[in-house]
Amino acid sequence: AFPGHLWGLAPPFRSFVYGLGHARQAADRAPDLDLPARARELAVKEAGEAGDEEAWLDFEERALQRCGAWRGPEVVQVLHACAVAQRRPKRLLAKLSKDIPDKMPQFDVSALCVCLHTFAQLRSRDASLFSVVTRRLLQPDHREELGPSHLSSLLYSHARILAFDKGLVRLAQKSLSDDRRAFELEDLATVLQAFATLRAEDVRLSGNSARRVAKAAAAAPLPLLADLLEGLISDCLAVERLRDASAILSLSSLVAGALTGFLVIFRDVSFALVYCAPKVLRPHQAAVTASLLLSSAVAQCVYSWRHSFPTVVACASSLAVPFQSAVSASIASSLGRRSESVLATVLATFSLTALVYGLLVFLLSFVPILDHLKSAFPQPVMCAFFLVAGIGMLQGALELVSGQPLFGGRDFQAAAYAQMTLTVLVGAANRAGSKWLRHFAVLPASLCLQIVGFFLGLGLLGEDLGTAREAGWLWEPMAPMGLAGLPDPFEVEWSVVRSQLGSVLSLVVMLVVDLMTTLLPLELMTPTKSIKMDDEFRIAGCSSLAGAVFGSVSYVSLSPTRLNVDAGGTGRETGLISAALCVVWIWLGPALTAAVPKFVVGGMLCHLAFGYILDGLWEPRALLSLGDYAIILAMVLYYLATDLVPAILVGLALCSFNFMLRYSQSGPLEFVTTAGEAAMFSNRYRPADDRLYLKTSPGIVVARTFCSQLFFGSIAAILGEVGPWLKEGRFLLLDLSSLRSIDSSALAGFRKLPPHVQTVAVGLPLQLETQLRSAGLPVCIFQSIDEALEWCEDHVLKFRYLDVNPTDLNSQLLGRPSNNPSLPAPDKLRLDASAVSAAVTRALGPGLQDLEDLLEQLPVKAREVVFHEGLAAEGLYVVAGGALQIQHGSQRGIVLGPGEVAVDVNIKRIFGQLPVARRGKPVSAGDLLCEAALYGPMLHTWSLIADTPSLLLLLRRDRLLLAEQRYPQAAIALHRRLAVSHMQKTGTWPAVEPDVPSSRRTASL
Template identity: 25%
Template structure:
């Protein structure tokens, strides 16, 4: 498989890729040494060779795996700052508990190996479950606060690498002692100069040139001052050769038996945090490379590649590594066009691995410390200075707060507090989003049950008894109380007493227990005020919650009613209003008595109009017309009930409108000279009058004043239906 990818990669120009790979490899080696020195600092500095081996193993194995399988063909991978900062905290915590005990090195080494293996399994699991996108739900200010905190921790590590003294308040006087001051000031000067040059000349050769120049300059200064290598090591300008050259064994039964599992167990919270940071950093770096390269990058593929690479590196004794954004961009800028460059960079790291760690004894401490200062400074500038210009004040303040907590109390405390505060900010901001999508009264939003014109007139007059609320979003403690107070306020200010509260839930995603409690309070209030609550589009899960909390009864609930859709709920409210005024008990009016009022005709004109109509009696379930039939007849429903049905996407019939006595059906297609779009079926035995196109043409010829009155009536009818349809569309958006 490796040969397949290698053969494919050499199709691109070989020399530019080899040159870019060598440049990137030099940077990777230097970064690996810096991160090893960061993790194995302080009391662990005597075991630095173990850290170098672990870092270079990771740079080699993770680098080759990512170079071969990443979506980005110029990818460079290995240990990086975000995870190294957490690994350094974990190593420091272990060292503080074990001091110089024989179990110190085996325990720290095991921590590095387990972190890499478990993180690899975690990333593979994210890819398998296709959960890569969910890592992006971590709030952006928390990410910024973490990265700023990581920058601060890396700068602290830089002080330990250069001086052997931690950057703490009680050590301030020691840090300003001349011997220590010269060490960290030279490292800081290197970092500031590198930052200044890169801000003006962002060339791929700047970093390698600075590293080489720093190395050469250090030895020129030492030589000009007559300082020997032994004296430079004694004065902490170079790493101690006695501690670097020792070959330490990390395998075998004695080392395994020396591992302090009790101390490792305490680092599980930090390990879990690092796993999340690893996944997030991989996704952010992949997304950044996608923008830079303008090519599609498969996020889940990157997770799988990084996961497999870390699993292999952990088995080989390496620390956590992942796709590097900065080094991949540098590789591409150096002329890389294919995977060969990443392979060369990894093999360059492998060469240092097999040559041994003795080379670190000749690397100036200020050089590695300065590189750590530069990485940390970069992160602080990005999130403390640049972020101030593009983030809202509250989010920027949260970043500062997380950084302060990380610096004062620790990494986990800072990130944990940031997550809690970010959630509270989100809750407050989301509570400002209106829960009510739209609100209206029944006279402005009638149901699709078309009634006689007399009943319609009554409902227009009495429709303000129905108050309709279309809700949206997620109902939680931040919105439920405001919503409840709004309903009470509307009820108190209503000029016409409201008797029916209709709540539509079709845009609701869910609700929490406090929201359910608000609806329970609303039910008690409704019972006291003789109100009816109508719930429509109530999802099964919400319905179950309402029933469990006694907001709804399973059967025969006199207060709360539930219907499958808003239209049915409004229809029920209209029925109650009509029943209350005894209109349902009246015998239907014959069409001959309805026409004079509808068309404003005299008795003689009514008789003439009726002469153009033909009576029709149909039984229950009779299909009057079907889709595709010719629309050459218009119908007056004198008595009975008809339903207009369309076919849903699932194949089930869906009610479009129900018509009762004293209504008209089929008029739209009749006037459009089109075919029927829906079916009409009799819900019960009905009597109708039919007006054919032929008879309408005769009416226009023989009694034009009747035809004009009829056209005006139809225009008014269509305007009413258009108004109702517009409100229905608005509430569904």
């Protein structure tokens, strides 16, 4: 309906479409070439139910040949005819979709709308065509020409093929909300339904549209009203769904942000307790906690602003806790009882650490190889890292609840065992509920039930809060934070800070490694996205520099990020909620912290720990083998014995060794020719007896490798595979074109081959060839397999006579023609008349005896060039005897000795130069060459060289003209034979000619 509506709306457009007033009048063209008019005629017949399938097929075939010359109006006319007739000529539509963007200036706005409408109506989805045309229509110089009918047509076309264009939707929404743009009801119905299909809902737009429909409802037809109401209802339902979804997302974001904030708060509180272990710092626990919370909040704001993952959470570093606790203890012992100086000096040292770390990481972000480090960690190492992180987090949770080290401390009391057992059970319940129920409210509901259940249990047992706090079930209350507790910058002892520079620098190095080991699992937690290491380092540097103002190193952390995702967080608002909660907790938190049971916080940490353990052991079970699990176990045991960084290095070493072991056992060779079963020969011409001997001789073994790296493992596998074949073989030809590097162990492995075997290497890059020659190995090197095979075959045939008659070796060696062009060659061949006649009959068939006098004999010696590539061809060549070789490229190598190549002085390039010289197929008696040179001037595309003394018969172009005058029947037979030869070469004629009488052959020709 839309083309018809557009036709009635814009009468001048019809004359444009049908080409009236066009520069090229239809009368000036032949009637059979006016294909647009033919398409219109077929469309009219189709509308009258008199369609002709054959006529449409004929039209498509003719249109495919002529459509390249059509102008814009003709293209639109044909497309409109196809839409009216509901015909879908796929090949023609594909051709026109490529021509329309090139002819864009020939179309106006209405014509482009009709084009897109036709493609959409015929279900011919071409995304590039729609994108190019829409982009042109949305340009400022064309946007003003787009009326309501154009916009409705474009939206319908895009909705028809489900192609969403943001610029088009925005323009349509803007136009629809503008009261000055009068939309007809048909256009309004189309726009609303297209919006519903493309999910482009707008509340304000729906209200305006509803008011317009209400005003025109009295005069509108019933079907049109139904379409309008359908579009409005779809918009309203979609808006309602969006509102419900946004409400659910806001609630889940609030819950996830609160839970993540509580985890960050309790982490920082526990870190502050460790830092304030010296008695001189215990009165300042609130100040240290505030420093950590502010650093975490600022870092989270930086990550929420700049990071590409919206759910990432940043907080104070946990790796810095043991190092900075040692620093704080050292400073406290140095300054004694001056608590104000101790607090100021400790926070200044922490700030200096964050400042140095931030600057270092920011500078490292400009190193170009950071992204390559991501691929340096295999999957078993990452799984072991998850497992180690889970074990470490589980240990930290139990130590947080018990209040003492899990190993190496004093004996635990019964209450401590009960707290740790309850902590593990609570964490397992949290993990099971989150995994099976998969709802964002599961974890907060579980935490609320645990707190309520704890206080109900205290009430049933008749215990008060003081008793529970003495037993270690609750946190000790902290003093509220006030301005009086802030450190004085003038109290900093800079001499003590300088004494801690060694510890600060070592901590900075460890923090860089910790950032790397944190970022790589973060990418695995979001498999649909990829992180950029330079951006990550830059953001981490900025967050640490911002956190240095408040005194703590802060960057991305895995456990809060994992909790944020598990709790249903999806946007950046969760991180901001967490940061705001940290700031509020500084003043309101001390009283609330004392009311939260320890096992609830420990259970939340255990919940995360079990998630990491499952990600390291259970989730990737389909990817890991028994060897991978052994590597993971070894890394975990080494971590328990030492630390994380040495365990990662051990894992990398084990993975590398495992890779080399598997790679060396993967079968690096494919045998092409084995001893006694030759299946590959050089292109050089060989007599039948020589080729038979080469086929059955055990002299040459040809193998191809697919390895890109040749090291001690792969060379051992190669030696093991070729060993059984070299007992009788003399030459080992290795195709090493896939190699990119060779190490010293592989070079030494070539010396382990048997001494009676000559190794021949083919296809090595220039760098590896130089490396192999510098090593002084007994290896011959060639650039092509054909050259290497010829060299090996020559040596095998040279000693062939030893197997037959060892008494006359000299006559056999001297009797064979040498392939050195500097030595004298045998005399040139000459043929008598009968031999020429036999050669012509064998090559061209009978009936050409009259042409024998016009043929010119060309005897050539061995290694003599018949013609050069790039020179003008003289005529048709008929090979009467001997063996020749086609040669492509700038030069041809003549093999003189092991690996030595000399340039054949007879081959010279005249025009141009190909990058690589190569040898083509051999030519023998009975072959025809350069047939096309009889019918017009041409240049030789290759050179022809004689391998043995040979004789060619040349028929020049002028001689062919003479033959057509003197011997017309023989010339006709020659033309037919050349045509058949050409068709056989191109595959358009059967290899065996049909048995047809000669008279009919001539007539058919």
